């Protein structure tokens with residue numbers, strides 16, 4: 106085993122234990138929780154190692170980085186791993202992301218729905234993808250004057266869900282959020298509870314859209330307690346990244 110492989114294996118085992126403990130505490134079946142390993146800033150070689158350790162889902166947040174990285178994967182790994190695009194997405198990057206992403210977690214506005222639908226249709230026509238593009242609505246969990254920057258506001262979730270439901274090449278699967286930074290545990294938990302509420306609103310529009318993407322290295326237990334089905338964990342598995350851009 107290389108040092109890097111051993112390091113990733115140990116970190117992955119620790120995270121899987123945390124997820125199992127969180128599920129046990131919440132009375133949930135761990136099979137209902139998917140680990141998405143966030144590989145931003147780390148090379149394709151780490152994705153290869155992770156795939157060898159049983160990782161089935163990876164997350165990336167920048168098209169400029171993710172496109173070339175996914176293209177660098179061996180055919181076996183590229184064919185076996187699901188790619189989740191989790192970052193803010195500009196409409197002019199939709200066509201690129203539709204080539205390699207299985208799921209886009211960050212759909213937050215009607216214009217992006219239109220752009221992704223068109224992009225997914227073009228990618229299907231070109232034979233670059235074989236399935237609909239799955240999407241999650243990114244919900245803004247900030248309250249008060251900080252609200253309105255990171256996702257669709259809870260009051261507008263149903264309307265946006267309806268837009269996606271009408272898009273020909275997209276499939277609405279659920280909701281996603283990042284907890285507001287700097288909250289005490291009960292505040293973070295309350296934020297994830299607001300996401301669960303948004304999830305119920307989405308399911309009223311599209312009954313099968315029940316995925317909840319929430320929880321990262323620092324707060325995954327709180328997300329599991331509030332029903333998260335997908336955890337996006339980066340630094341606790343791959344190590345710390347350079348400071349945010």
Ligand SMILES: *Cc1c(COP(=O)(O)O)cnc(C)c1O
Pocket residue numbers: 143145166191192283321322323337338339340341
């Ligand atoms: C980077 C990132 C993560 C992973 O965060 P960690 O704290 O490293 O686990 C999760 N979600 C999104 C949207 C991210 O950009």
